[in-house]
Amino acid sequence: MIVRIHRDKGERYDDYNVEISDGMTVLELLFRIQENIDQTLAFRYSCRGAICGSCAVLANGRPVLACKTPLSRVTDLKNGGYVSLPSKTELPAGGILLEPAPKLPVIRDLIVDWEPFFGEYRKLVPVLKENNNHPEKEHLVGKDESRELEKYTNCILCALCWSVCPVVNEVNGYPGPAALAKLFRFYLDPREPNGIKRLSLADNEAGWWACDFYTNCRKVCPKGVPPNAAIGRARKLLKNEEVGK
DSSP: OEEEEEETTTTEEEEEEOOOOTTOBHHHHHHHHHHHTOTTOOOOOSSSSSSSOTTEEEETTEEEETTTOBHHHHHOTTOOSOOOOOOSSOOOTTSEEEEEOTTSOEEETTEEOOHHHHHHHHHTOOSOOOOSOOOSSOOOOOHHHHHHHHHHHTOOOOOHHHHHOHHHHHSTTOOOHHHHHHHHHHHHOTTOSOTHHHHGGGOSTTTGGGOOOOOHHHHHOTTOOOHHHHHHHHHHHHHHHHHHO
């Protein structure tokens, strides 16, 4: 199989003729190239179990986690439901094109600088702020509350949603889908005393109200997190709060 990979900071694309194996993932393909063909190839990875989110790349224009994505899924063009992004080069015939996640500065090859993503994320203070009513043993969270929280705690901050969100380019200072989903997660947490004040951190034209509900974020999330649902619910809550004043 011919594998075309973005090199350096985009000055060139290199082609590799790689022998693939059944069930091979995109990350395993990268390791095969690095270990057997080109030791200079640079890419990021850590857990290799779809937990850390560090191996996010574009494979044939599709935002994916390299460790989780089999090559068969990338090459199956008939398999619908994917968000595809434009490339600077053509796909190799019958092969695979690998590029870094877009909308983030490229450091080298497939490695990007996540600071723009995490810079906006940190502005929303993504930490639990407990109240002063400390229980004797532990905080108890009901099953329904826990199930609702899980929708958003599952986010692994891979930035794939950031890479496919048109609003990130359109609105300066937009926190991005992942950051807004995390903010809503803390609003939902029964251990948090701040309630609606939490949502007010993004109650501005560049925050909750900037989303145009393209829903690309939900489509590409490897963990099924629905930022669009959190944004819609936050808007409704803030509107109700305004009406009640």
